[in-house]
Amino acid sequence: MSGSDAFANRGNRDASVVNPRPSGTIDSTRRSGPVGEGRAGDPFLIGEAMTGGYGTGPDILHDCTIAVEQGEIAVIVGPNGAGKSTAMKAVFGMLDLRQGSVRLNGRDITALNPQDRVKAGMGFVPQVNNIFPSLTVQENLEMGAFIRDDDISETMEQVFDLFPAVADKRKQAAGELSGGQRQQVAVSRALMTRPSLLMLDEPTAGVSPIVMDELFDRIIAIARGGLPVLMVEQNARQAMNIADKAYVLVQGRNAHTGTGKELMANEEVRRTFLGG
Numbered sequence: 107m108s109g110s111d112a113f114a115n116r117g118n119r120d121a122s123v124v125n126p127r128p129s130g131t132i133d134s135t136r137r138s139g140p141v142g143e144g145r146a147g148d149p150f151l152i153g154e155a156m157t158g159g160y161g162t163g164p165d166i167l168h169d170c171t172i173a174v175e176q177g178e179i180a181v182i183v184g185p186n187g188a189g190k191s192t193a194m195k196a197v198f199g200m201l202d203l204r205q206g207s208v209r210l211n212g213r214d215i216t217a218l219n220p221q222d223r224v225k226a227g228m229g230f231v232p233q234v235n236n237i238f239p240s241l242t243v244q245e246n247l248e249m250g251a252f253i254r255d256d257d258i259s260e261t262m263e264q265v266f267d268l269f270p271a272v273a274d275k276r277k278q279a280a281g282e283l284s285g286g287q288r289q290q291v292a293v294s295r296a297l298m299t300r301p302s303l304l305m306l307d308e309p310t311a312g313v314s315p316i317v318m319d320e321l322f323d324r325i326i327a328i329a330r331g332g333l334p335v336l337m338v339e340q341n342a343r344q345a346m347n348i349a350d351k352a353y354v355l356v357q358g359r360n361a362h363t364g365t366g367k368e369l370m371a372n373e374e375v376r377r378t379f380l381g382g
Contacts, residue, residue, distance in 0.1 A: 139217025141226075144209045149173040150334055151303050153197040156206035165204065166192045167358040174303070174334045178350035179325065181366070183342040183379065189358035190338045191233065194307050197336070198230050199223050211302055225253055229301030233308040233338075236292035239281025243272055246280050246291055250298030258298065265294045268324060286317030293324070304328060306337040310344075322348055343380050346370050354379060 152173040159166040166189050174180035182190045195201055197208055199220040207216045215226055224230070238246050247265060251258040266273035269290045275283060280291050289309055296304060306325070310318040318341065326348055329335045339345035346352050349366030354375060362375055369375045 136219045138219045138222040141218065142214030142216070144212040144214055148209050148212065150176045151197070151208075151210050151336065153193065153208045154206055156193065156196050156203055156208075158196060158201050158203040158205070159192075160201050165358070167196055169205075170196075170355065170358060170360055172197060172336065172353055174336045174351060176334050177329055177332050179329045179335045179337065179348055180351040180353065181345040181349040182336070182338045182353045182355060183340075183345055184355040184361070185379065187357075188355040190355055191307050192358070193353075193355060194230075194305060194336070194338050198228060198305060224299060224301075227302030228305060229296035229299050229303065230305045231292045231296045231307060231309065233311055237280045237288055237295065239279065241280060242277055243280050243283070243291055244276040246295050247272075247276075247298050250295035253299055261298055261300060265297050268297075268327065269294055284317075286313040286321070289313060289317075289321060290324070293321075297328075301333070304333055304335045306335065306339075308338050308340055310339065310341055318344065343370075346380075 152171070154171050154173075156167045156170045156172075157165055170189065170193055172180065172182060172193055182193055184190050192201070196203060196206075199208070199215075199218060203216065207214055209215065210223075210226060210228070213226070215223060218226060220230070238249060241249065244262075247262055248258070251261070266276070271287055272290050272294050275287060275291075280288060283291065293304075293306065293309065309325070310321055313321070322344065325335055325337070329350075337345065346366035346369055352362075352364060352366045352369045353360060354362035354369065362369055362372065364372070370380070
């Protein structure tokens, strides 16, 4: 992007793309610790036996484990206040774990801060404040590639192929788009880092059923291309329909774990979380 006066102060009104409020904010002063070795037989990503909360507050997660393999979609569902988004933020390093570990692609990254987890391969899309509204769509994608020092044009074209609506709006300010289009821009921005793992926190929140189906179709295409997807989703039934692995959390604990089909067939899960 140009450094000319035409772009002076642009983006200053925008909330950080990795700063969903009110809790789980990024501490930019926290330095990363060392990266350790993974464990034999680990899934591609695993947040294992995670216990922790925000700051000095009480624990929200209790011995919670979340995992996903390459090319799969793993979803986290549960009632309000179950700790779904907190589990996602724990995996991304947005709260300190008092117990447990996070391992990605054969490495223990528990000590890394969120910024370095992005460099390690995590692409994270928060539920809110996930775009720069005053920048154009294309500029948002360019911002997504900030950690790269190579030619990003091929990745951008791949993203435009995946999300034609994003391509059509590339010169428009992202803040002028519909909610569903903004979500597509947010996912596209994360893909610009060429992540090895895509993490989505309630990507269909506030969008219409038609747009939700379109987003789910794109998420399936991303995973079938080999990129693992970890997703928190409020639309539990629809999420389980596309899930290779599903985790039902209750009060920060694993209540049920299985394939999407297995949990859809579980009478207790259907009665308690899917409305019968």
